[in-house]
Amino acid sequence: MSEDKQLLEDVQDAIANCMKCGNCMEVCPVYKELNVESQVARGKLALMEAVLTGNTEISANFDKRMAMCLSCKACADKCPCGVKADELILRGRQAAVKMRGLHPIKKNVFRLLSNRTLFDFTLRMAGLFGPLQMKKLPRRMAVMARFPIPGLDRKRVLAPFAATPLLSQYPTTVTVPNPKMKVAFFAGCTINYVYTDIGQSVINVLNANDVEVILPPMQHCCGTPVYMSGDVELAKAFAEHNIKTFTETKADYIVAACGSCAEAFKKEYPELFHNDKKLSEEAQQLAAKTYEISEFLTDVLHFRKDNLGTVDTAVTVHDPCHMARGLRITKQPREILNAIPGLNLVEMKEPARCCGAGGSFSLANYEISRKINDRKIADIKTTNTDTVATSCGSCRMHINDGLVQNNMNQDCLHVVQLLDKAYQAGSGKK
Amino acid sequence: MENQLINEFKKIVGDQYVLTSKEELLCYSYDATPGYSHMPDVVISPGNTEEVSKVLALANREKIPVYPRGSGTNLSAGTVPMQGGIVLLMTRFQNLIEIDAANLVAVAEPGVIVSVLNKAVEEFGLIYPPDPGTVATATLGGTVSENAGGLRGLKYGVSKHYVMGLEVVLADGRVMNCGGKNVKDVAGYDLTKLFTGSEGTLGVITKIIVKLVPAPETRKAMMGIFSNLDNAGSAISAIIANKVIPATLEIMDNATIRTVEDYAHVGLPVNAEAVLLIEVDGIPEVVEKEAAKVIEVLMANKADDIQVAKDAAQRDKIWAARRAALPALAKLRPTTFVEDATVPRSKVPDMIRAVNDAAAKHKVTIGTFGHAGDGNMHPTIVCDLRDKEEMERVYKAMNDIFGAAIALGGTLSGEHGIGLGKLPYMEDQFGAVGMSVMKAIKKALDPNCILNPGKLVGEC
Numbered sequence: 001m002s003e004d005k006q007l008l009e010d011v012q013d014a015i016a017n018c019m020k021c022g023n024c025m026e027v028c029p030v031y032k033e034l035n036v037e038s039q040v041a042r043g044k045l046a047l048m049e050a051v052l053t054g055n056t057e058i059s060a061n062f063d064k065r066m067a068m069c070l071s072c073k074a075c076a077d078k079c080p081c082g083v084k085a086d087e088l089i090l091r092g093r094q095a096a097v098k099m100r101g102l103h104p105i106k107k108n109v110f111r112l113l114s115n116r117t118l119f120d121f122t123l124r125m126a127g128l129f130g131p132l133q134m135k136k137l138p139r140r141m142a143v144m145a146r147f148p149i150p151g152l153d154r155k156r157v158l159a160p161f162a163a164t165p166l167l168s169q170y171p172t173t174v175t176v177p178n179p180k181m182k183v184a185f186f187a188g189c190t191i192n193y194v195y196t197d198i199g200q201s202v203i204n205v206l207n208a209n210d211v212e213v214i215l216p217p218m219q220h221c222c223g224t225p226v227y228m229s230g231d232v233e234l235a236k237a238f239a240e241h242n243i244k245t246f247t248e249t250k251a252d253y254i255v256a257a258c259g260s261c262a263e264a265f266k267k268e269y270p271e272l273f274h275n276d277k278k279l280s281e282e283a284q285q286l287a288a289k290t291y292e293i294s295e296f297l298t299d300v301l302h303f304r305k306d307n308l309g310t311v312d313t314a315v316t317v318h319d320p321c322h323m324a325r326g327l328r329i330t331k332q333p334r335e336i337l338n339a340i341p342g343l344n345l346v347e348m349k350e351p352a353r354c355c356g357a358g359g360s361f362s363l364a365n366y367e368i369s370r371k372i373n374d375r376k377i378a379d380i381k382t383t384n385t386d387t388v389a390t391s392c393g394s395c396r397m398h399i400n401d402g403l404v405q406n407n408m409n410q411d412c413l414h415v416v417q418l419l420d421k422a423y424q425a426g427s428g429k430k
Numbered sequence: 431m432e433n434q435l436i437n438e439f440k441k442i443v444g445d446q447y448v449l450t451s452k453e454e455l456l457c458y459s460y461d462a463t464p465g466y467s468h469m470p471d472v473v474i475s476p477g478n479t480e481e482v483s484k485v486l487a488l489a490n491r492e493k494i495p496v497y498p499r500g501s502g503t504n505l506s507a508g509t510v511p512m513q514g515g516i517v518l519l520m521t522r523f524q525n526l527i528e529i530d531a532a533n534l535v536a537v538a539e540p541g542v543i544v545s546v547l548n549k550a551v552e553e554f555g556l557i558y559p560p561d562p563g564t565v566a567t568a569t570l571g572g573t574v575s576e577n578a579g580g581l582r583g584l585k586y587g588v589s590k591h592y593v594m595g596l597e598v599v600l601a602d603g604r605v606m607n608c609g610g611k612n613v614k615d616v617a618g619y620d621l622t623k624l625f626t627g628s629e630g631t632l633g634v635i636t637k638i639i640v641k642l643v644p645a646p647e648t649r650k651a652m653m654g655i656f657s658n659l660d661n662a663g664s665a666i667s668a669i670i671a672n673k674v675i676p677a678t679l680e681i682m683d684n685a686t687i688r689t690v691e692d693y694a695h696v697g698l699p700v701n702a703e704a705v706l707l708i709e710v711d712g713i714p715e716v717v718e719k720e721a722a723k724v725i726e727v728l729m730a731n732k733a734d735d736i737q738v739a740k741d742a743a744q745r746d747k748i749w750a751a752r753r754a755a756l757p758a759l760a761k762l763r764p765t766t767f768v769e770d771a772t773v774p775r776s777k778v779p780d781m782i783r784a785v786n787d788a789a790a791k792h793k794v795t796i797g798t799f800g801h802a803g804d805g806n807m808h809p810t811i812v813c814d815l816r817d818k819e820e821m822e823r824v825y826k827a828m829n830d831i832f833g834a835a836i837a838l839g840g841t842l843s844g845e846h847g848i849g850l851g852k853l854p855y856m857e858d859q860f861g862a863v864g865m866s867v868m869k870a871i872k873k874a875l876d877p878n879c880i881l882n883p884g885k886l887v888g889e890c
Contacts, residue, residue: 013764016764016765016814016815016816017764019462019464019760019764019765019766020460020461020462020463020464021462021503021564022461022462022501022502022503022564022567023564023566023567025501025503025567026566026567035521035522036449036454036457037454037457037458037502038453038454038456038457043457046456046457046459046460047453047456047457050456055456056452056453056456059452059453061451061452061453062453065453080756080757080760080761081757081760081761081766082757082761
């Protein structure tokens with residue numbers, strides 16, 4: 001049997017567990033917009049089944065359908081049979097990559113991504129020369145293309161690349177007078193090169209709680225984007241690099257401020273190295289001490305509440321997919337927001353419904369991605385709040401785009417930025 | 431299918447609504463019924479009645495099979511295109527045309543999801559009672575065509591009790607309207623009832639007028655645990671005999687109880703032979719009175735334990751146990767057959783015993799739960815479709831189960847419809863005369879047998 005088909009053969013039993021009840025249709029954001037069976041988990045699993053029974057091949061059409069998934073995990077959450085369709089669809093993509101190779105654009109991007117030095121250089125240049133290409137919008141952290149860029153919708157609002165990446169803004173160790181612990185911060189690409197303001201807040205908030213922050217300069221992309229595209233080998237290379245880099249820090253804990261990055265450390269890395277005992281053990285040790293920032297602040301650090309100042313704002317929360325369904329972290333961000341004096345938390349209708357970003361999904365399918373996001377924006381609108389708090393840079397960017405496209409003035413921030421504001425407002429209280 | 435024909439269909443509905451790639455067709459080769467699949471030649475998704483009419487006229491001229499389909503969540507293989515041809519996807523019909531609170535009526539297109547209709551009428555203090563387990567995914571057109579029921583069937587009935595009128599496109603493309611908003615309407619043959627539950631074999635429904643009822647002001651849930659199955663059976667009959675019609679009166683047998691407890695840990699007694707889950711609804715005074723009566727009956731029939739929900743949280747806990755029944759059973763094995771053989775309510779214990787005997791005799795795993803109050807059982811067979819030897823035993827067990835239901839004066843289907851799965855037993859229930867009447871109706875309305883051919887009445 002060919003290697004690509006073998007990838008599906010391994011999950012044959014898992015695919016057979018789908019009883020085709022179609023409950024996934026209720027929650028699939030993509031299916032809701034397109035209403036076509038091949039876009040919902042039940043259909044995608046049926047296609048994989050058809051490959052296994054020899055009724056179809058891993059074709060360009062197969063590849064296209066596997067790509068139409070946000071990996072939001074809503075189907076797996078809903079499934080009465082416990083079928084993890086999101087993971088099976090990734091398997092389908094892996095089989096397609098093995099059989100047909102990566103999409104040429106992805107291939108080039110990943111080639112760049114795999115060379116850390118070159119990648120870092122390119123994104124720094126993007127930060128320096130970006131303004132030539134992107135024009136700034138009146139709102140914070142928002143830019144639009146000045147001229148057409150291949151693969152980018154002209155009217156889409158993005159965030160600018162940082163002039164100086166986060167990791168270059170700070171020394172490797174950001175210490176405090178009497179540190180009670182050492183925490184290594186995994187920034188991730190979005191926070192390092194784009195939303196450095198989130199990274200700054202993470203460091204401020206940890207420092208405010210007497211935590212020394214280590215910023216390992218050699219850290220690299222967590223690998224989730226390549227893993228989601230089906231390139232397991234490259235994902236493994238990234239994982240190995242990060243495992244080594246963070247093990248060397250000998251930090252008490254690892255913290256990430258993005259649901260997907262944290263999930264990579266906590267769940268994906270330990271799964272990747274079944275055949276390498278040493279790496280597998282190191283991955284598990286790291287996983288055990290990795291936390292998402294809100295989870296870390298509430299569950300481990302029991303963050304200080306006595307010196308919080310007032311932040312007068314009405315906030316609604318968007319739960320990123322990989323927070324709500326990947327890591328099951330939804331209470332902790334709310335606990336933080338509820339602790340801030342003056343902050344009024346108003347829940348939206350479906351806070352954990354996917355915002356439509358889905359990493360590179362929104363680049364390849366902007367129109368659908370926008371429709372899914374418009375539903376989120378409509379839910380935000382009914383809350384009459386002035387700030388959307390979330391825990392993922394990619395969600396933040398897509399929601400900001402949606403707010404602009406829908407002529408709304410709300411700001412979208414990371415939860416930790418609001419906590420940072422509260423500490424700053426209360427700085428006299430120390 | 432010839433390209434020229436495909437192009438004609440494209441001209442009718444537009445290019446983007448005609449799917450022909452193998453990958454798309456594969457995704458319409460099945461529904462929620464295990465064991466049946468076949469690829470269509472084309473999937474056509476019309477946007478209005480006129481397009482449906484033109485598609486059918488052309489299909490009829492060319493004698494191409496047409497399989498109307500909503501969300502494809504049915505359990506009777508009702509939408510599987512066993513002879514190829516056209517899957518007529520009705521999901522673009524999403525308009526909720528009217529909610530007429532003065533007449534307690536809603537008018538909707540068949541692609542509307544049932545829970546969407548329910549949410550919309552909720553604002554008027556009304557409900558559309560049929561609530562199959564798939565209420566959040568199934569289309570109104572699909573549930574009307576399959577005559578779907580649900581948990582509230584005992585008090586509120588099934589889909590056919592709520593359909594007041596239809597717009598139907600006939601096999602040759604002609605458009606017919608029947609019924610309407612009149613509460614009393616005895617004019618002519620009851621065509622509305624004929625097309626309701628006809629499983630897409632007589633026409634394609636393009637508009638539906640449904641009856642709505644006032645939402646109950648309050649409800650009360652309770653649970654009775656029985657170490658003896660016959661006592662549970664007597665309790666079911668006695669509740670009704672005492673003139674209480676609960677909205678819901680559910681039973682779970684020992685196999686189901688064990689599986690649910692193992693999976694959900696909701697505190698069910700694993701040695702009980704049966705658990706009854708009961709909910710009465712209506713105006714508060716009546717609900718209190720009826721609940722007291724139910725408790726009295728449960729005690730008189732030797733329930734070992736009775737739990738009454740004191741608040742919403744306790745109510746949720748009781749129903750969580752029932753909702754867990756299917757997922758818990760389904761997780762045991764890859765393949766799940768949910769049957770819906772139904773018997774008069776006094777025969778429920780006999781039916782459960784017959785199912786248990788079938789399970790033991792053919793060595794298959796069956797959990798039975800279901801709507802005890804209306805006699806609608808769900809013997810749920812879990813197995814692995816890929817194991818041919820096991821499947822032979824499964825089909826033998828099914829023969830026994832349907833045979834028992836008919837011998838007990840029951841019916842093959844309480845709410846899922848006939849489709850293909852129960853087709854072999856139809857003559858046992860209807861006899862040769864009954865079958866020839868149904869086939870005569872089918873032939874009169876669809877002489878070329880293009881509509882969902884082979885289903886419900888079989889080949890004709």
